[in-house]
Amino acid sequence: MLVGLDVVSVPQLMFSRPLVAGMLGGAVVGRPLPGLAVGALLELFAMETLPVGAARAPDWGPGAVAAGAVAAAAPANPAGLLGVVLAALASAWVGGWLTHGMRRANAGSVKARTAALEAGDVSALQRILTLGLARDVLRGGVLTAATLVLADVAAVGLSRGWSVAPLVARMALAASSIGVGLWSAWQLFGHGPSARWLAAGLGVGTLAAVVWA
Numbered sequence: 001m002l003v004g005l006d007v008v009s010v011p012q013l014m015f016s017r018p019l020v021a022g023m024l025g026g027a028v029v030g031r032p033l034p035g036l037a038v039g040a041l042l043e044l045f046a047m048e049t050l051p052v053g054a055a056r057a058p059d060w061g062p063g064a065v066a067a068g069a070v071a072a073a074a075p076a077n078p079a080g081l082l083g084v085v086l087a088a089l090a091s092a093w094v095g096g097w098l099t100h101g102m103r104r105a106n107a108g109s110v111k112a113r114t115a116a117l118e119a120g121d122v123s124a125l126q127r128i129l130t131l132g133l134a135r136d137v138l139r140g141g142v143l144t145a146a147t148l149v150l151a152d153v154a155a156v157g158l159s160r161g162w163s164v165a166p167l168v169a170r171m172a173l174a175a176s177s178i179g180v181g182l183w184s185a186w187q188l189f190g191h192g193p194s195a196r197w198l199a200a201g202l203g204v205g206t207l208a209a210v211v212w213a
Contacts (some may be wrong), residue, residue, distance in 0.1 A: 004140015059095025
């Protein structure tokens with residue numbers, strides 16, 4: 001719920017980013033590093049979303065907490081990890097719609113108390129703020145709980161039912177996360193002089209990965 005609040009309401013300190021939220025989920029069950037690993041994968045997907053204009057952005061925080069907790073509590077094979085990531089992606093998409101609905105409800109609360117606000121009624125303002133925070137807390141809690149169940153079911157189901165070589169699951173995770181990460185980098189830096197620096201960074205990174213492997 002705290003991570004859910006960080007997205008919009010308070011305190012907006014960026015710990016709702018998947019990289020941090022996943023680690024927090026793992027820390028809750030005493031194993032932060034598996035949560036951090038899942039959060040790093042989800043962060044690559046989250047980087048693709050640029051929160052500008054009137055775009056409806058996915059809510060990555062609660063799902064990343066749940067995914068990090070599930071990955072840390074029950075270490076899964078590559079197929080199970082793929083299930084956890086898919087559950088977190090679905091959660092982020094649903095969370096974006098829930099956030100949109102919450103904002104519409106907040107706007108409705110303001111509209112219903114317009115006369116009181118114009119009259120300077122402080123209690124009306126406090127009521128609006130309290131209702132807004134309560135909606136956000138409820139949204140974050142429900143989304144996290146639902147993702148915990150979904151991620152656990154997906155991890156167990158794919159771990160047991162995956163009949164293809166584990167390498168395929170690893171390749172699916174690597175290809176999707178690297179692909180969306182590259183697309184995000186291209187959106188941000190793929191124009192003008194920064195494109196040359198991006199290409200140079202990719203080349204150096206690829207060379208370092210080959211040498212290290």
